[in-house]
Amino acid sequence: MGECIYFAPTEIGEAVRLLAEYREKVTVVAGGTDLLPKINYYQLKPEVLLHIGRLGLDYIKEADGKLVIGAATPTSKLASNPLVAERASALAEAARQSGSAAIRTTATIGGNLANASPAADLATPLLILDAELLLTSTRGNRKVAINDFFVGPGKTVLEPDELLIEVSLPHQKGKSVFLKLGRRKAMTLSVVNVAVRLEMEGAQCKDARIALGAMAPVPLRCTRAESLIKGQVLDKSLIDRCAAEAVAESSPIDDQRATSWYRKKAGTVLVARALARAADMEG
Amino acid sequence: MTEYVGKPIPRYDGIGHVTGRTTFVDDIHLPGMLYIKVLLSPVHKGIIRHLDVSAAERMPGVAGVITAKDVPGKNAYGLIPDQPVFTPEHIRYKGERIAAVAAVDEDTAMEALEKIKLEIEEQTPVFDPFEAMQPDAPLVRPEGNVWVFNSGTTRKIRLGDVEEGFKQADYIIEGTYTNSTNDHAPMEPQVSVAYIDETDRLAIHTVSQDLYFHLGMLSAIFNLPMNKIRYIGGTVGGGFGAKNDIHCDHVAGLMALKIRKPVKYRLTRHEEMLYTTKRGPWTFEFKDGVKKDGRIVARKVRTIHDTGAYSGMGPYVVDKNAILVAGPFAIPNIWIDGICVYTNKPPASSMRGFGIINGTSAEQLQMNRIAEAIGMDPWEIRFINAWRDGDIGATQFTVVAAGLIEAMKRAAELAGVELPERLKAMSSRGR
Amino acid sequence: MKYILSFVLNGQPVDVLAEPTDTLLDVLREKLRVMSPKRGCDEGDCGACTVLLNGEPVRSCLTLALSVAGQEVMTVEGLSKNGKLHPLQRAFHEHYAAQCGFCTPGMILAAKALLDKNPHPTREEIVEAISGNLCRCGTYQEVLEAVQAVARGEYAEVKE
Ligand SMILES: Cc1cc2nc3c(=O)[nH]c(=O)nc-3n(C[C@H](O)[C@H](O)[C@H](O)COP(=O)(O)OP(=O)(O)OC[C@H]3O[C@@H](n4cnc5c(N)ncnc54)[C@H](O)[C@@H]3O)c2cc1C
Ligand code: FES
Ligand code: FES
Numbered sequence: 001m002g003e004c005i006y007f008a009p010t011e012i013g014e015a016v017r018l019l020a021e022y023r024e025k026v027t028v029v030a031g032g033t034d035l036l037p038k039i040n041y042y043q044l045k046p047e048v049l050l051h052i053g054r055l056g057l058d059y060i061k062e063a064d065g066k067l068v069i070g071a072a073t074p075t076s077k078l079a080s081n082p083l084v085a086e087r088a089s090a091l092a093e094a095a096r097q098s099g100s101a102a103i104r105t106t107a108t109i110g111g112n113l114a115n116a117s118p119a120a121d122l123a124t125p126l127l128i129l130d131a132e133l134l135l136t137s138t139r140g141n142r143k144v145a146i147n148d149f150f151v152g153p154g155k156t157v158l159e160p161d162e163l164l165i166e167v168s169l170p171h172q173k174g175k176s177v178f179l180k181l182g183r184r185k186a187m188t189l190s191v192v193n194v195a196v197r198l199e200m201e202g203a204q205c206k207d208a209r210i211a212l213g214a215m216a217p218v219p220l221r222c223t224r225a226e227s228l229i230k231g232q233v234l235d236k237s238l239i240d241r242c243a244a245e246a247v248a249e250s251s252p253i254d255d256q257r258a259t260s261w262y263r264k265k266a267g268t269v270l271v272a273r274a275l276a277r278a279a280d281m282e283g
Numbered sequence: 284m285t286e287y288v289g290k291p292i293p294r295y296d297g298i299g300h301v302t303g304r305t306t307f308v309d310d311i312h313l314p315g316m317l318y319i320k321v322l323l324s325p326v327h328k329g330i331i332r333h334l335d336v337s338a339a340e341r342m343p344g345v346a347g348v349i350t351a352k353d354v355p356g357k358n359a360y361g362l363i364p365d366q367p368v369f370t371p372e373h374i375r376y377k378g379e380r381i382a383a384v385a386a387v388d389e390d391t392a393m394e395a396l397e398k399i400k401l402e403i404e405e406q407t408p409v410f411d412p413f414e415a416m417q418p419d420a421p422l423v424r425p426e427g428n429v430w431v432f433n434s435g436t437t438r439k440i441r442l443g444d445v446e447e448g449f450k451q452a453d454y455i456i457e458g459t460y461t462n463s464t465n466d467h468a469p470m471e472p473q474v475s476v477a478y479i480d481e482t483d484r485l486a487i488h489t490v491s492q493d494l495y496f497h498l499g500m501l502s503a504i505f506n507l508p509m510n511k512i513r514y515i516g517g518t519v520g521g522g523f524g525a526k527n528d529i530h531c532d533h534v535a536g537l538m539a540l541k542i543r544k545p546v547k548y549r550l551t552r553h554e555e556m557l558y559t560t561k562r563g564p565w566t567f568e569f570k571d572g573v574k575k576d577g578r579i580v581a582r583k584v585r586t587i588h589d590t591g592a593y594s595g596m597g598p599y600v601v602d603k604n605a606i607l608v609a610g611p612f613a614i615p616n617i618w619i620d621g622i623c624v625y626t627n628k629p630p631a632s633s634m635r636g637f638g639i640i641n642g643t644s645a646e647q648l649q650m651n652r653i654a655e656a657i658g659m660d661p662w663e664i665r666f667i668n669a670w671r672d673g674d675i676g677a678t679q680f681t682v683v684a685a686g687l688i689e690a691m692k693r694a695a696e697l698a699g700v701e702l703p704e705r706l707k708a709m710s711s712r713g714r
Numbered sequence: 715m716k717y718i719l720s721f722v723l724n725g726q727p728v729d730v731l732a733e734p735t736d737t738l739l740d741v742l743r744e745k746l747r748v749m750s751p752k753r754g755c756d757e758g759d760c761g762a763c764t765v766l767l768n769g770e771p772v773r774s775c776l777t778l779a780l781s782v783a784g785q786e787v788m789t790v791e792g793l794s795k796n797g798k799l800h801p802l803q804r805a806f807h808e809h810y811a812a813q814c815g816f817c818t819p820g821m822i823l824a825a826k827a828l829l830d831k832n833p834h835p836t837r838e839e840i841v842e843a844i845s846g847n848l849c850r851c852g853t854y855q856e857v858l859e860a861v862q863a864v865a866r867g868e869y870a871e872v873k874e
Contacts, residue, residue, distance in 0.1 A: 005715050006734035006780050029778060036776040037757035039735050041553060042393060049734045051781050076770070100846020101824065102764050102771040186845030187759075294807070300815030301803040301822065303750025303790035310749040470754045470762055470816040470850045520752070520816030521850045552755040 008051040012136065012165065015055055019161045020138040022048045028163065029053075030072050031106035033099070034115040057110070057165055060084060067169040071110025075122070079104060088169055090125035090176035090195045097121060097180045100187040110164045113149065116156045116218070117189075123150070123219035124195035125178050126167065128209035134166035150218035174199035174207065177278045179270050183257060190214045191258040194246075194270045198229075198278040205229045205279070210242075214257075215250035215267055222246035225271075234279050243271035296518075307520050308488045309474045309549055316476070317346045317385040319538055319548035320392035322399055323558060324370070324379040327408035327627040328421070331372055335400040336382055342398060344391040347542035350382045354537060356506030360529055362496075366593035366630060368504060368533045374403060375423055375592035376629050378558025385538050385546050408627035412566070412589040415626050423592055423625035430590065430598050430623035438598075438605045438621035440677050445572075448581025448616030452572030458652045459569070460645035465562040467634050471520020472555050475531035477538065478545035486513040487536055492526040504533050505540060512536075524634035528560045528595060563597060563631025564589045565638075567608070567645035572616075577659050577667045581616040582609050588623050588631070588638065595630035597623045600638030606678055608642035610650070611687050612665075613674040665691060666706045671714050685711035721782045723748070724792025732779040739763045739774035742789065750790040750819040754848075761847030764820035765789050771827040771846075790819040793826070801869035802826055802860070809860035813851035821847045825861045834865050 009015045019026055027046040029035055030053065038044035057072035060081050067087045069078070078084050078095035085092045098104055098112075098121045112122045113133070123146070131146040135158060146167075149156050158164060176197040182188030193213035199206040208229050210222040225246035232238060252263035276282035299305035336348040351358055351371035358367045369380050382399055386392035409415045415428040422428060429436045449455060476488040485507060491497045494516045502509045519526060535548040550559070565588050572581035586604055590597025605621035654661040669687040676682055688711045695702050719732045719741065730745050739756075742748040742765070754762035756775050763774040766788040793800040802822050805811070812818040821844060828835055828843035835843070840861050849857070863869065 003715050004734040006717060008780065008783070029781070031776075032778050032781070033758055033773070033776050036737060036778070040737065040756040040775065041551065046735065049778070051778060053781055099758075100761070101827065101843055102761065102773050102846050103758060103776075105767070105770040105772050106777060186842065291810075294810065294812075296815065297807040297810075297812060298799075300812035300818045301790075301799070301806045302794060303819040305815050306749070307752070307816065309753060310743075312747060468850055470760060470814070470848065471752070472754065519814060521814045523850065552757065552759075 004046055004049060006049045006051070008054050010054045010056075012055055012163070015050065015052060016136055016138050016161065016163060018048075018050055019163060023160045026050050026160070028114070030108040030111040031074065033103055033107040034111055034117075052163070065171050069109055069167045069169075071164045071166060072108050074105055075099070075107045075109065075112070076101070076104035078109060078122070087172070088125065088129055088176065090128060090178035090197065091122065093178040094121045094125045094180070094193070094195070097178075103187070109167060113146075113167070114156060114158060114164050116150050116152075116154050118153055118217055118219060119190045119193070119214035120219060121180060121190055121193055121213065124193055124211040124213040125176065126169075127211035127219055127221050128176060128195045128197040129169045129172055130209070132168050132170075133164055134168065135162045136165050137162040147221050152217045172197065175278045175280070177274045179274045181266050181270060189257065192252070192263050192267045192270060194267065194274050196271070196274040196278050198275065200234075200279055203233045203235075205232055205234050210246050210271065210275075212246060212250050212267060212271070215247070215252045215263055217251070220250055222249045224249050229275075234275070234281065236281075239272050239275045239279075239281070242275060243268045246271045305518060307471055307518055308476055308490050309471070309547075311476045311488055311547075313476070313478060313545040316545040316547055317387060317542070318389045318392055319383050319385050319534060319546055320389060320396055321380050321534060321548070322382045322384075322396050322401070323554070324374045324377055324381055324403070326374060326403055326405050327377045327410075328406040328423075329374045329403040330406065331370070331374065331381065331401070332404050333400065333402035334381065338398040338400070339384055339395040342386075342391070342395045344387040345395045346385045346387075346544060347538060348382060348384050348395070348399075349537055349541055353541055354504060355540070357503045360500040360504060360533060361594060361630075362596050362599055363594045364500065364503070366595070368537065376627050378554075378629055379592070380534070383534050383538060383548070385542055385544075410626050410628060412564075412587050412624035412626055415624050416622070423627055428625045430594060430601070430625070432598065432602075436622065438601050438619075438623075440605050440609070440617060440619035442614075442675065442677055442679060443616035445581045445583050445616045445618035449572040451574070451580050453575045454573045454657055455570065456573060456649075456653050456656045457568075457570045458649045460567045460648055462565045462641045462644065464564050464631075465634060466556050466559075467523040467525035467562070468556070469521030469523055469525050472550050472552055473525070473530040473559060474547065474549035475535035476545065476547045477532070477535035479539060479543050480513060484511050484513050485536055485540060486515065487532050489514060489516045489532050490519050490522070490526050491516050491529070491532065492519060492522040492524075497529050497532065500529060501532060501536060505536055524562070524632065525559065527633045528630075530559050558629050560595050560630050560632035561591070562634035562641070563591060563600075565641045565645070567642065569645070569649045571649065571653060573653055573657060575657070577657065577664050579612060579614045579653070579668050582614045583618045584608050584620075586619070586621045586642070588621065589626050589628065590623050591626060591628040591630040593630040594623075595632035596637065597631050600631075600633065604638035604642045607639050608646055609677040610643070610646040611670050611685075612668040613670055614668070614677075615675075617677045619677065662691065662695065662700070662702060663706060666709050669711070671711055673713075687711065717780055719780055719783055721784060722786045724788055734778070734780060736779040737775050738765065738777040738779045738782055738787065741779040742774060742787075748789050748791055752816055752819065754816065759848070760817075761820045761824065762817050764823050764847060766823055766827055769827065769830060771824050788823070790822055793822070800826075801864045802829070805860035805864045805869050806857070809856050809863065811853050811856040811860040813849075813853050817847055817849040817851075817853075821849065821857055825857070829861070829864060835861075837862070
């Protein structure tokens, strides 16, 4: 494997300077759980590896009423942190269901998002929690709503010289739910996953967020399905129509994990189940 | 005997396993050892028109390159030796070996592979065994796409007169069942370490499940008498049939013979999954004649086994399958035709049961289908038809020490199923 | 380019030359010849390469070697003290929790990481903790029983 150089800066300023200098040649590594399989199998031959594990981006805190998570925070901490459990239960649940213990130790939230897999488990909860991402470069900082972050499979709005450094979640009302269907119970990528958040007043839905994973080229906010139930009194038949609408907004593909046909069937069931659970209409 | 039966005996290799000291083949490291990577065919079917390894040979860090020309003995192996170690000309599946490089490390060997000039005239492959059986199908093999048994293009089992049996039947019940390809996926991937030892013998550390089988094949490939090969095995990180075929020892041995240095050849999980032997896919076509009382009076089965590009253990598993696919049931008229078909896929071979459990899964599904079709309990259909001592099996043998009924009774007990008294009263000792 | 990597392996400081693309598994097996972590897939799926990094289970095949600079790595070689087997090693041996043995080092370390944090896990917690470690021989039930036996204190007398 040709000569590769390695940096593990301890300051963000240094990291973005290196990114500005080497641009496309740099491969940013956080936990490496998405990258290493490609490197080990010669599918990726990096020229410059920039390890971001020493930048101090491993934190979960509350600031200005927001829940703020450093990009290099491992999934294991999202799964066990009480603040995440309280403020973003769907995210905590998605983290718990990601990979296995040894994957969660190193896999990071930033890596999960920047890798931009349509099946990324942390993406759908962040979509329904209106997360905002903080990107930085030598040109300055910018904030991107998560809904604008993903461009296609493996593609985001990140410029080659930019680093994702933080994910922040505004204070949210309502109950959030994450459900995942994989090919086995543990250590499995999503065949389909769904996250929903409902703000209820009695049986009436004041506000709704619905997102589907592994059902489109990007993790998908289902806005048409959301508007179908906003302001409405929820019952089983409306929930079923809403679930069907959410899946109608998606465009799943056939791949080694499942067929498009199966994803649509399973997705409809999962959305309906998640809605019922978020509306406390089911145990 | 009673000293041991029913008592736990400590495993002699247990301490090695729990301390990590057990030495698996990939754990062996020898001074100056070189690493092998193999150029695998990127196409499913074709003819090699040009192969030039000289640039790879000249690369710094490369110790040697071998191709079909470097096989001193027979360039073929397998239970029926028909698969080349390196293909000299015809490519029959994607992943077929073309050349091997030994270098100081695997990264260098990979780079050297990129320097090999290879031109292939691509041909149209065939993947579906039913298509491959058609007269105008692309030929996987020059001799034709269907394996020829002693009894012709099918492995035949005949008992009684199946057409006569159908005439006596009240119901005719048909069913088609398929199995897909399986990889054995032992946790330890395929690997081999080879070197010339101090007595000038070729030593090979192997993960083989079949040392004596493979020793004979290797002796023919290397053109070396068996006593010149030290074939060292015994520690296997799981096999499940994957290690019933040679995957690395021939390549490693040939390389060690040529460059006279220790070498290691190991497959990546991807290479193993994509290109090594598999449990091949099957199709089973059942037609059964059944009386109103549930007795099966005729069973006709056609089995189609996709053995990939080489025979592997295909003909052997078709043979075993044919003998057993009618199931442990007293059926007076049986007709079985087993077909073994070549396609442009990695060779199929043994996996946990040599074709038997595939047949059993189909045959047991068919039993349920019969039960459903005639409105009988699935336990009852099996009890009624189960072998008793003295029944005649498909291959015309007399059943002795039958035990299915007793096994089913015990299974029902363990599953918490209350069987009706008339079934409980049955016994394998008679009808 | 090669870099000097210094870290603590089973309590001992080590220095080794590593390429940026080397994984921790490459360095342990191919350079330091620490052979208990096994290479089963090189892509994170099997768990045979599991080691402990600062006490947490990680896939050594997915861990950049250089990223462990200054940190503590533990392999099964570091488990037995003064020739005495760790309780988990004894329990695995006596419960037949190793068949071919290829998954065993990773399995033991996954179990150790669990018990260090949670000495009395439920059945479900044990199942979850080893869910990333595949055993093709199918020793899961025996592994479960071995871990439960240790959690019950049956192997306590040699606990450090
Ligand atoms: C066995 C196994 C099981 C898995 N199971 C799951 C699962 O259940 N659910 C799931 O969603 N995923 C799963 N994954 C995928 C993976 O673990 C996650 O996507 C993980 O969160 C990636 O994080 P990482 O830190 O390891 O990423 P890395 O591999 O370090 O990086 C991934 C990509 O993101 C880029 N990147 C990383 N951080 C940044 C940053 N801060 N700024 C800019 N770019 C960045 C990298 O350059 C790279 O392109 C699994 C992976 C494996 C190997
Ligand atoms: S070798 Fe690391 S998980 Fe398989
Ligand atoms: S004991 Fe063989 S893989 Fe687990």
